[in-house]
Amino acid sequence: MSLHPQARAYIAAYPSDLGVDPATLDLERIREMRAVDGLAAQRGPLTQLPSVRDETAEGVPIRIYRADRGDEPLPVVVYFHGGGFVFGSVKRNDALGRDLAIRTGAVVVSVDYRLAPEHPFPAAADDAWTVVRDVFARPAFYQCDGKVAVIGDSAGGNLAAVAAWQARDAGLRLAHQVLVYPMLDALMDTLSYREFAEGYGLDAAESAWFLRQYAAGADPGDPRLSPLRLASCAGLPPATVVTAECDVLRDEGERYAARLAEEGVPVELRRFDGAVHSFFALPRLFDQAAEAREYIAARLKESL
Numbered sequence: 001m002s003l004h005p006q007a008r009a010y011i012a013a014y015p016s017d018l019g020v021d022p023a024t025l026d027l028e029r030i031r032e033m034r035a036v037d038g039l040a041a042q043r044g045p046l047t048q049l050p051s052v053r054d055e056t057a058e059g060v061p062i063r064i065y066r067a068d069r070g071d072e073p074l075p076v077v078v079y080f081h082g083g084g085f086v087f088g089s090v091k092r093n094d095a096l097g098r099d100l101a102i103r104t105g106a107v108v109v110s111v112d113y114r115l116a117p118e119h120p121f122p123a124a125a126d127d128a129w130t131v132v133r134d135v136f137a138r139p140a141f142y143q144c145d146g147k148v149a150v151i152g153d154s155a156g157g158n159l160a161a162v163a164a165w166q167a168r169d170a171g172l173r174l175a176h177q178v179l180v181y182p183m184l185d186a187l188m189d190t191l192s193y194r195e196f197a198e199g200y201g202l203d204a205a206e207s208a209w210f211l212r213q214y215a216a217g218a219d220p221g222d223p224r225l226s227p228l229r230l231a232s233c234a235g236l237p238p239a240t241v242v243t244a245e246c247d248v249l250r251d252e253g254e255r256y257a258a259r260l261a262e263e264g265v266p267v268e269l270r271r272f273d274g275a276v277h278s279f280f281a282l283p284r285l286f287d288q289a290a291e292a293r294e295y296i297a298a299r300l301k302e303s304l
Contacts, residue, residue: 003200003246004274006286010201011276014039017084017202022209027117030086034115037092042284044095047102054090055141057134060127061112063090064142065101073145075106075175075304076135078128078163082154082281084183084210085116085124096281100151103297106304107143109135113159120216125224128159129166136172147304149176149237151296153280154249155210157182161227161256164237174237176303178296179256180280181242181249185228186211186220190251200246202277207248228252233259238266240299242292244275270295 003011018025025033037043051066066074079100081093090097090112097110113127132150135142152160157179164177188208197204215225223230241257243250250271257269272279272288283289 002274003276004286004288006288007246007274007276007279010282010285011199014201015199016206017278018206018209022206025209030117034087034089039282040092042282043093044099044283046095047098049098049101052098057109057131060130061090062131063094063097063110063112065097065108065110066143067098067101067105071143073139073143075104075147075149076109076142076144077104077106077300077304078109078111078132078135078148078150078160080111080113080128080150080152080156080159080163082152082156082278083115084207085155085214086210087115088155093281099283099293100297103293104300104304106149106300109142116214117216121214121218122224124155124159124214125162128163132163132167132174133170133172147175149174149178149300149304151178151180151300152182153180154277155183155214156180157253158184158227162224164239165223165227165230165233168235168237176240176300177237178240178300179242179253180292180296181244181247181277182253182256183207183211183249184226184256185252186215186226188248190255192251193248196246196248196250200248200276202248204248228256228259233263233265236260236265238303239268240296241267241269242280242296243269243271244277244279245271245273246275247277249277268299
């Protein structure tokens with residue numbers, strides 16, 4: 001393992017994701033931190049698109065992006081942002097939503113799911129499923145041609161994975177699921193959790209703190225919280241799993257990809273060597289972000 005030079009520079013500037021001792025955080029401080037995005041300038045340009053509109057899906061706020069000026073039906077990609085179930089928003093991830101719409105040519109639906117600790121598990125998972133279900137129920141509203149995929153990074157990868165198996169169980173056919181360094185196992189007992197516990201951006205203690213805010217004492221074996229604990233992966237939609245080599249979440253993402261393959265689900269796993277957690281969201285800091293996005297867009301286009 002050798003950190004990519006850009007990852008090394010990032011860690012020097014931002015030693016941890018939270019930047020504070022989790023023990024010092026209460027709800028008021030969390031809200032203050034949500035109001036400020038110290039990395040906003042690194043998330044990429046807010047490219048102008050012909051259509052960006054804020055709507056709701058059964059009460060869940062969403063932002064819908066379309067990169068062309070037409071009105072014919074297109075595939076829909078539902079995006080769930082990262083942030084440990086505690087931070088993040090459609091606004092904070094606006095640049096990524098726009099970029100995904102441009103790269104994929106699909107309608108992108110970015111979901112403003114409820115955040116912990118105000119809204120603990122399973123609030124975020126419920127919101128994610130609500131939006132996916134609504135896309136299938138109201139295709140004309142989304143200008144959807146019937147093909148639907150999900151994508152999420154970090155905590156959003158968890159929500160995408162959960163929505164994928166809920167869709168399967170409801171008889172709704174997703175075309176693809178993209179999981180970017182996803183949080184998939186609340187037990188946090190992998191080698192990567194020990195190997196990259198401290199000094200690689202997302203510390204193990206921080207990851208555990210995020211999960212405590214969301215899980216709020218829930219059963220760690222509940223597949224809505226830990227998709228890796230799902231009884232059967234058979235019949236899940238084809239998948240793309242992206243991991244970062246130097247990330248506490250690496251092994252659970254790769255284990256999930258292995259489980260999918262073992263149970264007959266078409267899956268492609270790509271590990272980005274020397275990368276750290278969050279690289280995908282910060283294209284002005286990491287060249288690998290653009291590489292990952294191009295790769296993911298190609299995979300989605302192939303499925304959609």
